Amino acid sequence: MIIELLSWIALVSGGLLGIIGGIGIHRFPDFFTRLHAAGITDTLCAALILVGLGLQSGISLVSFKLALVFIFLWFTSPTASHALANAALHGGLRPQLDENKDASPS
Amino acid sequence: MMFTAAALAILITMGLALLRALLGPTIYDRILAINMFGTKTVLLIAVFAFLSGRTDILDIALVYALINFIGVVAVLKLVEQGNFYTSGEEVEQEVKAEE
Numbered sequence: 001m002i003i004e005l006l007s008w009i010a011l012v013s014g015g016l017l018g019i020i021g022g023i024g025i026h027r028f029p030d031f032f033t034r035l036h037a038a039g040i041t042d043t044l045c046a047a048l049i050l051v052g053l054g055l056q057s058g059i060s061l062v063s064f065k066l067a068l069v070f071i072f073l074w075f076t077s078p079t080a081s082h083a084l085a086n087a088a089l090h091g092g093l094r095p096q097l098d099e100n101k102d103a104s105p106s
Numbered sequence: 107m108m109f110t111a112a113a114l115a116i117l118i119t120m121g122l123a124l125l126r127a128l129l130g131p132t133i134y135d136r137i138l139a140i141n142m143f144g145t146k147t148v149l150l151i152a153v154f155a156f157l158s159g160r161t162d163i164l165d166i167a168l169v170y171a172l173i174n175f176i177g178v179v180a181v182l183k184l185v186e187q188g189n190f191y192t193s194g195e196e197v198e199q200e201v202k203a204e205e
Contacts, residue, residue, distance in 0.1 A: 007108060011108050012108075012112070015112050015119075018118075019115055022118065022119040025142070026125070026126060031132055031135055038123075038141070042145050045149070049112055049116075049152070049153065050149070050152065053153065053156055062161045062164060065167075066164065069152060069164070069168050072168070072172060076172075080141050080175055080178050080179065084138055087185065091185070
């Protein structure tokens with residue numbers, strides 16, 4: 001019963017964080033702020049949903065596989081975000097700053 | 107029931123990410139959105155495995171997580187250098203020579 005409740009909380013809050021991230025990549029003004037929204041929700045949304053699923057399966061091969069997926073996402077999603085920011089900087093995109101806001105519209 | 111709710115939330119997020127990939131003003135926005143879409147696909151496969159009761163499907167989620175990462179890095183390299191056959195150092199030297 002308690003596990004069921006915890007699982008509900010983890011799955012629903014993970015899904016909500018995902019939707020918030022989805023709204024974030026539409027509302028933020030430039031690429032680097034969108035990267036922030038996507039990067040942060042990638043981590044916690046995935047973690048909460050996988051923990052919610054893991055609570056349902058108990059300790060077994062299934063939860064081991066879930067842990068593997070979790071570890072891969074945990075390492076690859078910040079790396080991909082870093083590579084994206086690096087490539088965007090290298091490709092000539094600059095963060096939109098407050099001081100030159102009038103000069104360069106989004 | 108709880109898996110259906112999670113799957114719905116993930117599907118909404120995937121829709122929003124796809125919309126950003128279609129709208130995205132720069133190519134990097136599109137890659138960012140596709141990266142997010144891929145991560146959410148991994149989660150959707152994991153939730154679907156529980157939804158259908160066939161937990162073997164989790165292996166596919168595992169493979170998809172790896173393919174997604176390698177795919178995003180490969181596309182970034184292609185966008186940054188314009189090809190797959192030069193290494194990063196050569197391009198930087200060319201940029202310095204041009205400067």
